[in-house]
Structure formats: C-alpha cells, structure tokens
Amino acid sequence: MKLFKKTAIALTVMIILLNGCKNPARDINVTVNTDIFKSPMLFQFVNAKKGGEEPKDFTVEIKGQNADLVRTPSGGKVFKASSSLLNLMLDRAANPTPNNPVKFTLIINTTGFAPTFQDVEITSATDPMLYKVAMIQYTNPAIGSGTIVATKAISNGTANSELAFTTATNADLSQKAEITIASGTGFLDAAGQPIVGSQLEARIVYTGTATNGKSPIATGGNIAKNVIGANGQPIAEGVYFFTAGVATIDMFAGTKEVKSFTKPVNLDIEVNSNMVNPSTNQPIQENESIEVWSLNQETGQWKNESNGRIVKNTAGKLVARTQITHLSAFLFGNSTRIVPGAIPNSCNAQITINRANADVAQYFRISPLVSNSDMSLAVGEKTKTFQVKVMRFTVQDLTATPLPTEGSPLYQTLTSEVYLGLCDQKITFTFPAPPTNQINATIDLMFKCNNKDLRTGVNAMITIKPEGAPADEAMVFTLVNGKARGVLTNGVTYDVTVAIDGKSYTQKFTATKNSVPMIPAPNFTGAIAYNDETNTLKLIGLINKDCN
C-alpha cells in the first residue's frame, strides 16, 4: 500500500510539473506587511514666504520627552528629509491617547534657513497627521520677518570695538531687532572655551508685528509644550505665548559656533505700540516688564529667562530690551499656562465651512489656536457652522486645512483675511468645487529589495501634485501596506513623490482614461490601469531599493 501511494504521488507530481512545462510558483514574491508601526506623520517643510525656494534635503533631529518612540516608516532612527518631506511613525510600543499623548520636538538646521523647531503632540495610534513646517529663509524672509546676515571684524576672538547687528525692515515689517556687543566682549563655544578668530558672522531673524497688523508667531508656533518655567520646573501642559517679537540669533567666529559671551550683550526688539498687555488689558506702556524666553536649540525647549523691560529707543519707538549672555532664539511676550480643552483669554467666534462635494466625511483643521480645531463634516454635509472660542489680543488670520481623507478631492489649505481681533467674527471657508472631470484613483505601491528576495508594501504618506504647482498644494495619500485611494483630474499631469529614510522616489504620469505603462524612472517603475466601469485609475508601482 505504501509503495502504491508513493508511486501515485510521484506520478501525480511529475504529471503536474511536466504539464505545460511551467512551475506554478514561478515569479512569486511573497509580500510581508510591515505596517507594524503607529501614528503615521508627514512633515512638509515649506518656505515661510509663499513662492520662495523650498528647503529640500537635510537632517532632522528629534528631541524631547518621547523622542525615543519616533521611527522612520522602516523602523530607522536616522531622520532625513528628502524633497522637503519627512515621513515618521511611532514605535509599536507607543500608545498615544488624548489623555496620554506622545510628545517630541523636531529641530531643523539647514543652510540658508533660520533654525526651525516644531513641537509635535500625537494623541492617536491610527490617525494620519500632516504638519506643514514653515521655515524662514535669510535672503527671502516671510511676511512679518526681517533678517541680517553680516560679518564684522574681531581681534583674536574678541570684539575690539562696539559691534551692532540690526535686522532689515521691509515692506511687510517696519520693526527691527538690534544686538549690541560691547568692546572687549569675548566669544565662547558650546564648551565655554574662547573662540579664536578674526571674523564674526551673525545670522539674525526678527519676527515682529507685520505691517498688515498680523501678530508675530514664535518659531514652532505660539503653543509650546516643551517648556521650563521661571522656577526651573517643566510646565507639563505647556504655555501659550502672546508674542511681541522673536529674535533668532546665530553667530560664528572662526570655524566655530558662538554659544555665549564673556560679557552681557544688549538685545532690543522694536514692538507694536498697539499690542495689548494681557495682564492689564491695555496697550503696552514704557517701563512695563515683559517676559523673556529662550529656546534651547539643542533640545527645542523654551525656558523662562527673566523679565525684560519696555523702553523707548533713540528714535522714540517702543522696544523690549534685555541683556543676554548666551545665544538662542529669544521671545519677548507674555505667557499663560495651557488648560486642556480651554483657550486662554478667549472669546466667541463662528466658523463656517462650505464644500461642493460631500461624498465622504472629512475633518478640517483650523489653526492657530481655536477650540474644537478639528472640525468634521459628515457624508452629505456641504456646509456646517461651528461656534468656537478664539484668542483675544491677537491679530491673525486663520487657516483651514482638509486632513488627508480617502476618496476626498480636497487638499488645499485656505487662509482667511487678517483680523484685527477675532472676537465675534464670522469666518467662512469655502472650498472650491473640484473639477468636473474627476477620476477615482487607487494606489498599490511596493518596495522590492535589490539585494534580498523581499517585498513589502510602502507604509508612508506620499504626495501627488499637479505638475508645476507649489509643493504645499500637493495631495497627500496615506499608504497602508502600499494601498490608498483618492481622486484625480482627467488630463492633468501629476508628480508623485515618495520620501522615506532620506531618499526620494519620484514618478510622473498623466491621469487619463487609458491603461498605459509608467514612464521609466530611476528605481520607480509600474503601470497605470483604467477601469471604465468604475471610472477608476489604478497606479501600480514598484520601487527598487537596497535593503538592510
């Protein structure tokens, strides 16, 4: 019986293998899902001046309370932005909730742009998050900012005369910041050692009240979660800054960065004379004190230094003045502790969101600081009005950003006018109707290792934008095991960018109602298949990469 069975098996297998002469398992590549991480995040770095040169490729540091939980989508801990994008995730051990959020700070130092900091707070293990991080370019500062990059002679690492660096004013900013270094002041490095050099280069960005009245926003935003108070203790819930002005100062002598001085250095910033002091509810006055906060550029942590004073300079303008002994970003203003769920010094306002297409439910983020900042419209809701709490004492515009949603054609951020005060305002955001010639789109994107027989779906947020459009108008698709869906416009040529682990993979295609191969691109191949019945374009892509 055994012999018969073995003979039958051998015959069967031989017949199967010989029949058609083709191995059934030929060309199989087993795909293992790697979506084991949580909380997908995409950081899009943009020039704070719309239309300016974008910051492209650079290393990002992650610091702060839960920095150890941050990963790249492939589990790495080296964070590099590529094509202005950075995908991050949280480790599988992370468990962020609204009551127990994961917090960390991004620190970005890249050539041509002022050091930039972004506090991040994650409260969900599943919701994708999109952050647009505005970076100030020294040569093309944003509205409300002025800069100086200048070099002055020093002698053997010491100022041999009084040195003054003053930021420039421009059409969008009439205020300036000035740092004055007394003669005989020495310059010290991070270890506190004297720096020997004959040239001192200063790079200073000052953000004040813009000529259109808009209040200044600190680097990283006016909400700070990584904060040390005046008593030297962390403020767990964070603070909100009523910012009068921020000066970000970096200096270099010889080949080293200057971190501190042997003598105190004067720092003056011109402030808006109409700015209201939240303590008095009146415009700021001469001789009033004002808080001074410094930003640790290694950790992204704000520290309450001391109080400065409001004085008048020789031109009769109100300035906030302090003396500093080290270099940092310095914020002049007042602060209030954040009460979870509450807006400090708040008043009422109304926000209405209109959208032409209501086929999917979608969240919209309204910022800065508005209660119920994530507002949702359900399926079928084309318009909805929200009663909100907003900040007093600030002059600002609001932005409305559609959060990445499968099947939604909305992706552009809308910006309101600048309001001299938000109290009792009725603010409407109307998202334009999508083009009529829309095609449903699905994406199926895989990584294939060049040096291993391994294949896995891409777990990251990718951007697809119309060719020639600015980067911040890109649609964001959240890929889970390589799959996502959305909406494209027939006849439009799109640029696809996948940025993972410091590398970008790009592709270009035109959305049409035809099945075509993708144009061959380095390491990124695929095909586009159109299904007439469902009006769906399927983008099937394969990215080849070397894997560890």
Added chain:
Amino acid sequence: MKKTINFILLLMVLQATTAFAQVADSIKTKNRQMSIQVLAGSQGIGANFRYVLNKNIALRFGGSYAQAGINDKLAVGAFNSKNRLSGKLGTIHALAELMPQKFIRVVAGAAYLPNARMAVYFEPKDAYSFEGITLTPQEIGSLEFQMNWATVAPYLGVGIGRGIPKNRFNVNVDLGAYYISTPKVTAIGTKLLTNNDSNAIIIQNNMKSYRFLPVAQLNFNFKF
C-alpha cells in the same frame, strides 16, 4: 482509517463479483457482457461498472478518489519555511468505449469533479528583517494558496487490453487525459501575510497552460 475502509470496500466488491460470476457462468452465453472494474492509478483508487452494448461499443460508469500531500519539499521565495503541497481529486465519470479491435479501445466521455483542488501552505521558520524591522515567524503568520478546478471535464483516451475478461478476470490499462479548466487560485494569508492576492493571480496565470490532467491506470476486471 480511510485506507482501512477503502480496503474493506475493495474486498466486499471482490467477493460480490466472484459470487455473481458463479451464477452468471451458467447463463453466460446468452447475456450481454458486464464487469466490475477496480482501478488504480493517477486518479487514485476507484471502481467502474462496465456494460457492453455490442461488439464495438461499451459503456463505463464509476468514480475514483485520490488524496496526497508532501511536506517540506518546496522552496518558496526567500523563506526558509515549513510547507506542504497537498491535493485531492474525486471523479464521477461516464465513458463510452469504441472497440475497433479486440485489444484496443478508444475511450471518450466526461467526468464530474466534486473534489479537484490543490493547496500550497507555508509558514516561515526564521525571523524576517527589513531595514530596521525584525519580525518573528509568529508575528509573520502563514500563507496558503488554494487552487480549485471547475466541476466538469471531458475525457479522451485509449484502453489497451480486453475490456471484458475472456474468463473471470483480467487486467487492462487505460491511458488518456481530462481536459480541465484553468484553476481559480485564492491566497489566504494570516497576520502579516494578508497582502498576497497578487501572487494568487501570478499562480493562476502560470497554470493557464495546465489544461490536461493525464490518466494512467491499471484496471482489474471481474466479469459477471
């Protein structure tokens, strides 16, 4: 257990046909010829009832069943894996034989295939690493590809040897093939192997040309 039952059934059939043959002997010259056939071969084990209409045409009705499996003989992608290739084939067939000569028969007909399936199952033995991610076999899960063929298949073949024994018993051979459909292939993955539907399509395409299921069997015939 199944082998035991099959063997007992075979014995019962043999005994029944022997008893029947003894009665039939006495009137054999006047009755049409019939036989019970026990078969063994690439279709597994089965039995047929054979009925001769005239000296050129006979009919055959019956069925067969085969089931087999092989462990750890496959190489699947990059995985060092525990794997199993298994298959089942059950047929209920109706065939007609044309006998141009005594020892050669042309056989044609069709079969209903209530069970015609194959499965490839595997689970990784080793950890899997991709960049900064390391996954244990328990985390990865298992993957099975199931192939199912349609339920009806025509048959054509040749029989060698006398269809009905001259005396009580003989042995003859059938060689032929079923024409089968392209199988429908389904991927069933667990845990981190749920995303392999595209591989099922690849297997299905690879098996498009696998349209003939050859048959080679020995028939043990008992006349009655």
